[in-house]
Amino acid sequence: MNDLPERVAAAAHEANLFPGEGTLLVAVSGGPDSVALLDIVMHDALRVRFGLVVEVAHVDHGIAPDSAAIAERVERLAAGYGVPVHRSPLTLGSLATETEARAARYPVLREMQRWVGARYLATGHHRDDQVETVLHRFLRGTGPAGLAGIPARGSHGLVRPLLPFARAELAAHLVHRGITPPAVADPANVGVRHVRTWLRHEILPRLRSQMEASVDLGVEAVARQAASDRVAWRRLLRVLPELQFRRDSRGIEVARLPLTSYDKALSEALLRALGRELGLVIGTRGAARLRDFVQRAPSGRRCQLGGGSEAEVVFDRVRLYPMSRATPPPTAEVDLTAPGRLRWGVWEFRWLLEPARASQRVAAATWIRPGLVRVRAARPGDRVAPVRGVGRRKVRRLLSEAHVPASLRKGYPVIEREGAIVWIPGICRGATGLPEEGEPAVRLEVRDRGDVAHS
Numbered sequence: 001m002n003d004l005p006e007r008v009a010a011a012a013h014e015a016n017l018f019p020g021e022g023t024l025l026v027a028v029s030g031g032p033d034s035v036a037l038l039d040i041v042m043h044d045a046l047r048v049r050f051g052l053v054v055e056v057a058h059v060d061h062g063i064a065p066d067s068a069a070i071a072e073r074v075e076r077l078a079a080g081y082g083v084p085v086h087r088s089p090l091t092l093g094s095l096a097t098e099t100e101a102r103a104a105r106y107p108v109l110r111e112m113q114r115w116v117g118a119r120y121l122a123t124g125h126h127r128d129d130q131v132e133t134v135l136h137r138f139l140r141g142t143g144p145a146g147l148a149g150i151p152a153r154g155s156h157g158l159v160r161p162l163l164p165f166a167r168a169e170l171a172a173h174l175v176h177r178g179i180t181p182p183a184v185a186d187p188a189n190v191g192v193r194h195v196r197t198w199l200r201h202e203i204l205p206r207l208r209s210q211m212e213a214s215v216d217l218g219v220e221a222v223a224r225q226a227a228s229d230r231v232a233w234r235r236l237l238r239v240l241p242e243l244q245f246r247r248d249s250r251g252i253e254v255a256r257l258p259l260t261s262y263d264k265a266l267s268e269a270l271l272r273a274l275g276r277e278l279g280l281v282i283g284t285r286g287a288a289r290l291r292d293f294v295q296r297a298p299s300g301r302r303c304q305l306g307g308g309s310e311a312e313v314v315f316d317r318v319r320l321y322p323m324s325r326a327t328p329p330p331t332a333e334v335d336l337t338a339p340g341r342l343r344w345g346v347w348e349f350r351w352l353l354e355p356a357r358a359s360q361r362v363a364a365a366t367w368i369r370p371g372l373v374r375v376r377a378a379r380p381g382d383r384v385a386p387v388r389g390v391g392r393r394k395v396r397r398l399l400s401e402a403h404v405p406a407s408l409r410k411g412y413p414v415i416e417r418e419g420a421i422v423w424i425p426g427i428c429r430g431a432t433g434l435p436e437e438g439e440p441a442v443r444l445e446v447r448d449r450g451d452v453a454h455s
Helices: 004-015 032-041 067-081 098-116 127-139 144-148 167-177 195-211 214-239 256-261 264-277 284-296 395-401
Strands: 022-027 052-060 085-089 120-122 246-248 251-255 302-306 309-314 317-322 332-335 340-344 347-353 365-368 372-377 413-417 420-424 442-448
Touching: 004 032, 004 167, 022 032, 022 098, 032 052, 032 067, 032 167, 052 067, 052 098, 067 085, 085 098, 098 120, 127 144, 127 195, 127 214, 144 214, 144 264, 195 214, 214 264, 251 256, 251 264, 256 264, 256 284, 256 317, 264 284, 264 317, 284 302, 284 309, 332 340, 365 420, 395 420
Parallel strands: 022 052, 022 120, 052 085
Antiparallel strands: 246 251, 251 317, 302 309, 309 317, 332 372, 340 347, 347 442, 365 442, 372 413, 413 420
16 A cells, blocks of 8 residues: 555645645656655645645756756656646756755756745655755754754745655655656766765665664654754744844845844854755854854845855845846836736736825825836936935935845836836835826835745
């Protein structure tokens, strides 16, 4: 009897991996673990029970000589399940390590998740990966939180449904289902020239032959204790009132002053905890460098954290966020003669016919005469003539004064009519095209869909 899908579903329910319905983007490399993951999530025990719409993401690392053939097999596999597949190529070369492949892969997967609009992103990590990770981090001198290993839930919908299950169970599932994954794996996952693969192929088999299951049980016990400590730090971030922790779909923000006034040990521990909110393992030296950056950097300065993420000082705040290679959405022509709605990147605009009010300074709405407008990204050199203002002001300056992070200004929307900016949402209403009170007009509202806090 093959009850693995039901057991995976039960574990996912206990861990609350899927708190609501939505699209699940499954990262499929073509290897046995990710192939098993795709087959299991397509089972009614998961897909139907949790209300998931499944799609596949495949990152071709360019490591294996036959990586193109593996990518084609993933496409055929996805087609067999009737689900779409999204491919993204990398050119890492045959000498790339597993660590380098992982560091390059995650930003691409996150970009694909944003592009698809998937609520969840699933990877095929399992119990053997957990044991290897904890041992590897121990040998590298990680702190206690790092010994917690791989979490079942990560930031922004990252889930690992197979984490409680062994590689052998997944292999047995594939045999039962008659599924044969590719015979050739990426070079970064075989051989013994890297520490992780050395642990996998040489050290752990020897330990298991001497200590049997107690090796895995002992490592898992250490991971559970460390995970409990990690949960405590995560909660501390949210209950310290002076820290003013805030999280949205773009990343994390905290007050800068506490991180510079706490003693070194507490400040660095909090910074490591903040990194974990993005799925980063920040070591002792990395935390010290980040604390120095937070203390000394002027507003607008950024530094890379590794793992495809950055930190940015924004006046009295500090942001940590995944870097994005995405360009701002293209300019959109909008006809404001009838009610409608527009999604532009993380922004959502809605409009309805309504007489203009006396005040034109509602932060999330404005009144404008019916007709055509353009929604586009702010550009260098843009200027606006503010309502009841004098002269024309630089848009970038207004964004800075509103404490919009420098990393977000490039994609900030402006509303333009006949070459003149009439509105910078939430910041400034232009004097151009301003309707009189009571005049037939359009109420234009905006919502930043990326500005929704998550727990």
